[in-house]
Amino acid sequence: MTPFTTLTGIAAPLPLANVDTDKIIPARHLKTIQRTGLGVHLFDTLRYNADGSENPDFVLNREPYRHAEVLIAYENFGCGSSREHAPWALLDFGIRCVIAPDFADIFHGNSFKNGILPIKLPRAVCEQLMEDSRLGANARVTIDLERQVVIRPNGEEIPFEVDALRRKMLLEGLDEIGQTLAHTPAIGRYEQQQPAWLSGPGTTALTSTSA
């Protein structure tokens, strides 16, 4: 995973609450077997007209927001499905940070695992950042994960909270599975004490087809 330390970039305003995962990327675009290449489908229904042309009113179709690296939105961002295609699409477009008053749980977790930093800030602060972002390219925002501050274009610093372990993983770009595999002996010990009724279906039970 690409580490995330600091980022200075254009923020795009998306003044919507309950941005669901079908809005971030509709199911018909989930038929890929790769993690990359989904950026073109990001916000598909908002971004494109029925004939496939770009909707000129949608923020990410306008300069300078085509180059946005930060997204500012409102409550319950990422609600809906568990599809990791949502952060993959954001990342592939170039978004590395989403700022909102709160996030749906699964999306929140999925973001960290893909090097995207979701930042929770109070609604009033999001509104302020939303205003800043409307100033476009002259109003870049800085995210400093090391110091846990968002720096507004006017230099004002806004502190934010982030889970310590997730912060470390992001800062160092750590592979979570690699970290967990270091606990293999403990996992093995845990398995030893599991009751018999818990044993799984086994690997042979389903190899035949009984149609």
Next chain:
Amino acid sequence: MAEAPRSLFDKIWAAHVVETLPDGTALLYIDRHLTHEVTSPQAFEGLRASGRKVRRPDATIAVVDHNVPTSADRLTAINEPESALQIATLEKNVVEFGVPYIPLNDIRQGIVHVIGPELGLSLPGITLVCGDSHTSTHGALGALAFGIGTSEVEHVLATQTLLQKPAKNMRVTVDGVLPHGCTAKDIVLAIIGRIGTAGGTGHVIEFAGSAIRALDMAGRMTVCNMSIEAGARAGMIAPDDTTFAYVAGRQFAPKGADLEKAIAYWKTLPSDPGAHFDREVQIDAATIAPMVTWGTNPEAVLPITGVVPDPAAEPDLERRGQIQRMLDYMALTPGQKLDEVPIDVVFIGSCTNSRIEDIRAAAAVARGRHVAPNVRALVVPGSGLVKKQAEEEGLDRILLDAGFEWREAGCSMCLGMNPDKLTPGQRSASTSNRNFEGRQGPGGRTHLVSPAMAAAAAVTGRLTDVRELLA
């Protein structure tokens, strides 16, 4: 000192902590892992790239459901090359990694959240995950079951664990007797209408109370299924005799002495009196009516006797804008009676409502009636086994005679990844769980309802209070 009283969630959580990291994050053991074709390819690819194996193939199971066609000729004709590639990729991965797999031609194939309980893979007291948010369904058995993203799918495949912070406890108590014509679907829609789509964020919801206890397992699954629609991490219902009777005899459930030991343990799981809940919500079942959604998220829901809300009556400006936007998308006018809204398509299926009980409820309304002209009505059983049982009971005949389509198992029009989709502007009455814009196909308009309500809409051609049709 006596142990502090614990909730159902607290007990299952504690029994699965392998280790606690210094910051309080738990390494949580996962007992069962269900996988499907849409959210697993990148996870297996990740394992391959790093030379890792599946730690517990025997606790993992794979099935195709999301984008398989539901037409009778589907074994020979998956016409969408990308869907075919996802299915072929899963079939290659299960062989390479030794994961048990239920192929399309196996009668046990079906929606992952239908077959888990049906085959006895989902059990009380276990942790169960799947790369799909509606994994909360399995909480109906008294399991801790939740949806995960693809990175976590890979993490579970490689380590059989997840790094998790404990969730907060919430309890929704539904007491009283559910009125005639109301179902588990109406209960859960009423709950979401009350607490909102983010009402459960950060929490695991335990559903309790006499109206929940009175539900059969299918109804409990419907309720837990939609916990995620309230933003909850998971939903659960304490296991009881209804649960034990359901589990006994299922293909992969424990048997004999193992089952007895398991039941003795499962009986210790219900929340202790005095267990702490961070949030409590009470609902009187008697106040619930058949529900229907009018907007583009599941909290935009009203009793069928209601009218489309008027944005002008909403004092909060942002909320007013949201209502207006939803009405524009749904092509509804303020004050319009909900039971006068005409529909084009009826979809009875999905992991929310495709079990035998759901199909019986639909058939009971359809019996002796006929689907209205210009309405297309699909019934998609949740699994091959549900389909078989329904056919043994003659439900397929009742539905076919009434003009419904009777299809093969899969997710189908729940999310429009397979050929079953709404076309732009089409309006559906659907037993699925999400009414987001475009969920059932681009430009499609979804009204979420119970199976009986969906069947009622099919025969009248409009959203209908099913109580008018029930004797």
